[in-house]
Amino acid sequence: MGISPSSLLDESKSNYIRGCAEAELKEFSPHYRRQYSVVFFSQVQDELEQQKEKIKQLLKQRGPPKAGEVLYEEQVLHFDYTRKWKERYMVVRANYCLECHDSFEVRWCVCVSIADVKEEFAPPTIGMPGQFPVYLRLPYRRDYYFCFRQEARQDAFLSILSDCIRHQNQDFLKKKTVEVQAFLKAVHLYRQEKGCYDSWNMLIGSDVRVLANLVMEELLPSLEKDMLPHLKAKKTERKRVWFATIEAAYILVQECLLEGLSVLKEECKTAACQQEVLIRSDMDLILHSRTYLEGKLRASVSEPAEKFCSEGVQPYLASILEELMGPISSGFQEARLLSDNQMDQLCQDFQEGGVTDKLKQPNLLSCYQRINSLHDQLHDLQERFGFSNISNLVHSTQIDLQQLIENAAYSFELLLYKAKETSTDNVGSAMEKSRHMVLKQYDYDSSTVRKRIFQEALVGITLPHIKKNLAATCKTDLQGLEQFIDADYSNFVHVENIYEGILLQSLGKEVSKVVKDAASLNKHNLFTDSRDPLSQTSRSSLLSIPSTPSSPARVPFSPTHLQSSTFIQTQPETQPQAEVPAPAKPVSPDLS
Template sequence: TNGSPAGLRRNFHCVYRKTEAVIKNFSPHYQRQYAIAFCEHIQNELQQHQDFQSQLLKTKPPVESEVVLYEAELLHFAEDLKKWKERYIVIKNDYAIEIFENKEAYQKGVSPKYRILPAGGKVLTSEEDYNLLSDKHFPDPVASNEKENAQAFVLLPKEFPVYLWQPYLRHCYYCFEDPTAQKQFSAILNDCVRHLNHDFLKQTTFEVEAFLEAVQFFRQEKGHYGSWEMITGNETQILSNLVMEELLPNLQTMILPKMKGKRNDRKRAWFAIVEETYNLVQEQVAEGLNTLKEECKDLTKKLEGTIRSDMDQILNSKNYLAGKIKATVSEPAEKCCMENIQPFLASILEELMGPVSSGFSEVRLLFEKEVNEISQNFQKTNDVTNLKENLNQLMNLPSNSVKMEPCYLKVNLLQEQLQELKSRFKFYHIDFVIQRTQNFMQELMENAVYTFEQLLSLSYQSDTAKISTAIEKVKQRVLKQYDYDSSTIRKQIFQEALVQITLPTMQKTLASACKPELQKYEQYIFADYARVIQVENVYEEILFQTLLDETLKGRNASEVIVTMFRMWVCEVLFTRG
């Protein structure tokens, strides 16, 4: 980094030590949460507890792997060659970007030259926007002149670029001759980012739950409450992001002042150093996580017999502990709600309601429009073979990034409407709410087209002469089911968002007064159950439940929910003409 082998060795050891320290500090949190989550998993199994959610649409079965969502030849900037090259890009339903030398290499089964997982990334389609974002992550200590700053970081051979910015990896650059191709590629890239950000988080296994809880407690220990913008990707990526968050300021201090040359050269070198560091961190984190998981599995094997035989006693002990903590915490928690949260719930909900409802309405309109086109086409041709082809295209609609993008853009308005939350509630991760909502929208479209296809196939197999009537009847039935499921999902989105936005305020407000008192409650836990009952977890559950109750019973919030329902009825009446 500073031109000498000694400097490289020092920086390598710095990375290794910091990674080792973070894993060491994270491990106790993960071990505790793993045991607790495992106990809850056994409890659900013994009680055959399932969280059923009423849903009218049929759930589309999991899609087979290796489904190609996008493939095309396009211009890609090869960082190693410092030049633009024609490459063949393939994106499958694992949402990785695979870059091949050419189409022939892909067809022959040759491994891709590059395989990019854009979790945490941002997709940009203008040079100005890219420069603004990349400059924020290059804290240049040298004052560069205006002429030097004006020089393009990467010279564009065509008019329509797509930039993939990633926080700890070198950025990717693509170019197109026309805006249509640019739009198609940027839309699928946004889908990749959204899925890779959230697909791990929505898993319901106890291992994932334990990991996410451990990350939360690890960050709280350092005074960080609430959502974190770098909780994206899989376990290795998230824990590596934790390391980089602590390591990056040290790297900037050690390296940036020593870098020489023109600004763009220094900037390019800095991104390369960050990427190399991140790759080193990921290797070490992956190894440390594997070891940690094996230790946790061994621990739960020893605990499983006790958990299964003593489940009733464990639950009684936990409930008794919760009662003791609640007696102390309830009053300050409710006071915090009334003063710092409840007055703002209605306004937050109002800001959420418009863009989210618009997004789901747009999905409904798109589904209806596509089905109407299928119906009109069949009335003209009376061709059943053509109808089946159109139905196959309809089944691909949820994965059609260009057609779905206008629906997603409706929800992007939350970026502007929730700006006040940054100052009032220190809630900076608005992208999380937006992308999670967009995932729900895509899932609902998947269920709608799948339900339509299933019901229609049953109808027209018996009498092809009545297909047009059947299409209309099935469409109306699916739309009614969509309306119901959409309403259910939106209520879930609103409630989750309200808690996610406001819970950190309560946690932070009560931390100084309540957390020091938690240690005295350890005496109420039997030694045999100390692994599966943790005072801090019970305390967090009480805060969560208190806030949940407040969001449900608040008069102002209830008024907005009624307003939301009225708005939705108006939307449905309007869309039905």
């Protein structure tokens, strides 16, 4: 069905693409190996010293859903490569992959503005079997088209696609495992080695997709130069064939990286297991070696780092925080009101004799849109700090909000269950008390989550800017310091990591100060660390409720201006986990 990859890439071109992917992985691997050892060491250190204080949240959280649980299923109209509309059966499961049954397509994408679809092979709006279209778009992929006869079905489809976008963009990156944290740090250092300090809007999805995006950034220009002039197709078909060719190359790159990266991760895991005995026995000596090197580094880089931070960053932190707090806090506050309305309605239904033990999940579309306004609020950060990856911040924040609302709903359900068991004579009053308790818990958790978001965002926006501006000054200071590391411990102590740690300490003090100042003024209902809106009795009464894993609530979201991407999977049992890139890189050269 359509054009097969094998017909687009001959053997020599396929071998060239594989070679590019293998070369990229080979160049990246030393960074990953180093960071894996460093992160693994830090994990063992935290375990032994138990230094890290876990941030407590008071609302209860459901257990993870079963992987095969169906969140969405629907029959949709799809415009295929025969240029005909055909029905396809779409399913989204708890892994947020979109499956397309009775189709041979492998991966898809999303955007929903007709103005953005200018390809000659796009379906004509005249004669479309439904008046509510959805256009799917993904970097390095062909566009795909769906339509619906009812607006409600289009809204439901867009809602689940939006969930797929957020979760497949961010879920992998949010993991705190050694593998993921080592990979993220390795990618940052790898790009910095190439002189790229700015935020990267293709740092999304799994490790395979991120590396594939790195490969395609360098590979695409050569494909355009070598293949585009020799493209054999009619003028009306050139774009379709070209995008199909790019997609074939992208899939080939991922297949190659999936195998190589799996081997690399297994090697690092094995090496870490072998190193663990040394880490545990020589922990004090390793820490001494690291402290000694840190002292050497601090003596040479602290002064320029603190000077630049105080002059080029600190004066702007408060204003950046203000721009962050408005949209994010308004989204969280509106979600609180919606959740309160749902709980209030359930209490009223009980008084009137209605069914009472299931809380409806509120439609968070308006809350997501408030957070999405960060794109406008933070627009000037590109010029001053080189920060353009606002979409990642938006998606990550929306996921945090969605989780918080799900926690509130689950906590309320648990309290209702407990109230029915212990207050059989006055359940209505117990329900009202439960509602007020959940709202207080929500306020506390909302403040905790938002402060974390603000701190991470401020660091994410400004730290790359600091490193870029100090590179010329401090680079010479970093050279030659490896000689001060004990050879037996060189896997766990690295100059670049210690250097970044010093910068983070200087920046972290300033970031913590502006966030604490905002909390002390009670801006946007932020609490200081000493303020607890709950009595110890109220807190313990909720924390003692037994937790029962169940399915997650479904959050509708149907934007009309979305431009992003998602993934369709036809064989979920054989395909690697997929992810959702953000705005597409330009891949449409002059094809006329």
